[in-house]
Amino acid sequence: xxxxxxxxxxxxxxxxxxxxxxxxxxxxxxxxxxxxxxxxxxxxxxxxxxxxxxxxxxxxxxxxxxxxxxxxxxxxxxxxxxxxxxxxxxxxxxxxxxxxxxxxxxxxxxxxxxxx
Amino acid sequence: xxxxxxxxxxxxxxxxxxxxxxxxxxxxxxxxxxxxxxxxxxxxxxxxxxxxxxxxxxxxxxxxxxxxxxxxxxxxxxxxxxxxxxxxxxxxxxxxxxxxxxxxxxxx
Numbered sequence: 001x002x003x004x005x006x007x008x009x010x011x012x013x014x015x016x017x018x019x020x021x022x023x024x025x026x027x028x029x030x031x032x033x034x035x036x037x038x039x040x041x042x043x044x045x046x047x048x049x050x051x052x053x054x055x056x057x058x059x060x061x062x063x064x065x066x067x068x069x070x071x072x073x074x075x076x077x078x079x080x081x082x083x084x085x086x087x088x089x090x091x092x093x094x095x096x097x098x099x100x101x102x103x104x105x106x107x108x109x110x111x112x113x114x115x116x
Numbered sequence: 117x118x119x120x121x122x123x124x125x126x127x128x129x130x131x132x133x134x135x136x137x138x139x140x141x142x143x144x145x146x147x148x149x150x151x152x153x154x155x156x157x158x159x160x161x162x163x164x165x166x167x168x169x170x171x172x173x174x175x176x177x178x179x180x181x182x183x184x185x186x187x188x189x190x191x192x193x194x195x196x197x198x199x200x201x202x203x204x205x206x207x208x209x210x211x212x213x214x215x216x217x218x219x220x221x222x223x224x
Contacts, residue, residue: 002162004159006159034212036214042216043203043214043215043216043217044154044160044203044214045214046212046213046214049212091157093159093160095159095160100209101207101208101209101210101212102146102147102148102207102208102209104150104162104165105150105162106162107152107159107160107161107162108159109158109159110157110158110159112157
């Protein structure tokens with residue numbers, strides 16, 4: 001149980017384009033979903049937290065107009081990187097919880113984004 | 117930012133118990149200690165979590181000191197597949213911060 005998927009697993013795009021990453025909880029309802037970013041040889045950095053049907057809460061320093069998060073259902077959240085630039089190249093990982101922020105998070109396999 | 121402190125790396129012989137320490141001296145009363153591990157280029161895997169009491173599940177045991185300022189994750193019989201970066205994190209209503217973790221090497 002508690003399986004989270006992400007799509008795509010990797011993506012290469014041109015600078016200036018937008019990329020959408022999907023995160024799905026396959027066997028449970030995700031009240032809360034989280035988006036993280038991880039640069040090479042670094043730890044995970046929380047970008048934002050979203051609850052189904054409400055606006056995401058972004059961490060300090062994360063541009064909400066650049067990283068659009070939609071949590072439209074209890075099994076799906078999307079992260080759209082708008083006007084991507086090479087410095088946005090990173091490993092993006094989502095996680096989902098059936099409860100609130102302090103409940104166990106189950107992570108997806110991650111999406112590697114490369115912006116040329 | 118308050119975050120946990122872990123040794124950057126540890127070695128453990130295959131078949132032996134791996135004991136991974138973590139300091140979380142700034143933890144608040146309602147914040148949990150969670151342990152995850154990440155194998156290269158994959159999403160983190162949940163291992164175990166606790167608030168005050170020691171916990172055990174099929175993967176590991178978690179020993180939390182009485183003052184809650186530190187904890188130890190115990191993998192009872194380490195295998196080569198346990199090679200990963202292990203993260204100990206404090207989780208509260210408004211805090212989720214991953215530290216740098218411990219890179220655990222299992223030696224054959």
